[in-house]
């Protein structure tokens with residue numbers, strides 16, 4: 096696995112500053128999927144960022160992320176992911192088990208040489224645009240709480256079951272998906288029957304928490320920079336003072352900077368812990384999402400206060416980040432579930 100962040104940033108930055116920024120306001124306003132941005136990321140090879148080099152990916156990211164496709168995915172799908180032709184998404188949350196994804200209530204039953212899936216998935220991001228869903232169910236026959244499948248979106252019996260009109264992350268096409276007597280081959284299983292929890296915790300959780308934390312930090316960083324720029328450039332005409340000349344405003348901006356840097360430092364330490372298989376790696380993985388998610392809501396709350404009336408205008412962008420930042424706290428594992436896991440780890444109790 097290679098680690099060359101500056102090369103990756105050279106690929107990402109023009110896309111972020113170009114097509115992503117260009118469409119951000121419209122995607123948010125219309126609540127439509129950011130197709131142009133996803134296509135640009137695919138064309139630059141970035142959807143294959145963590146795909147192995149053998150299948151044409153960039154081979155970047157941390158070990159667990161690579162494992163999710165390396166260990167369990169069919170080679171053709173892995174090649175399509177690496178080439179930016181395949182978007183898959185997590186279908187873990189359910190109407191029954193809600194945010195407690197480790198206890199799915201949906202079923203998988205043997206049906207001749209196939210497996211029949213029945214489910215009410217409550218939230219599936221990119222649902223109408225994904226080629227396949229990484230899908231949890233109760234096991235077919237084995238003991239254990241869950242089994243994971245790769246379910247092609249076009250599988251007969253799988254249907255989109257609603258629309259998305261969210262407070263934030265409005266372009267993410269996050270919809271309920273239902274399965275009624277949907278048949279998949281046994282080869283669609285990712286990992287062993289009944290081994291879903293291990294796949295969720297050892298493979299999905301580290302990459303999900305790390306990426307989720309990085310997303311929260313990105314929102315904080317942009318908001319901090321925009322707020323600081325607004326404070327420095329907005330003036331009171333009667334005395335010529337800038338907002339940033341007010342000590343209270345500077346202190347708020349300082350708190351935004353501090354909280355953003357705290358979250359980033361913890362994320363970087365989490366990556367170090369994962370890369371070197373440190374003893375506290377699991378604790379750090381739990382902490383980084385909880386901390387970044389909560390700090391992002393605090394930073395954006397301050398950003399809304401400091402930018403004053405301008406915060407209510409869409410063009411400044413801080414109100415969009417304020418709405419987007421809320422999602423991390425309720426995306427499973429939710430902050431409160433993470434606090435429970437972290438508390439158990441710190442008190443020397445079994446975490447899961």
Ligand SMILES: Cc1cc2nc3c(=O)[nH]c(=O)nc-3n(C[C@H](O)[C@H](O)[C@H](O)COP(=O)(O)OP(=O)(O)OC[C@H]3O[C@@H](n4cnc5c(N)ncnc54)[C@H](O)[C@@H]3O)c2cc1C
Nearest residue numbers: 185186187188193194218219220269425426427429431432
């Ligand atoms: C924008 C967005 C995109 C999403 N995309 C996906 C996706 O692609 N795939 C997917 O599978 N899911 C996705 N989700 C769903 C998400 O992961 C959660 O499952 C969902 O937000 C939980 O909502 P709920 O109302 O069912 O939560 P509930 O489970 O009803 O939780 C309500 C409250 O109870 C608390 N709570 C629940 N269990 C515990 C516990 N054990 N300890 C402490 N507190 C607890 C929660 O923290 C929360 O505050 C998405 C959610 C959002 C908002």
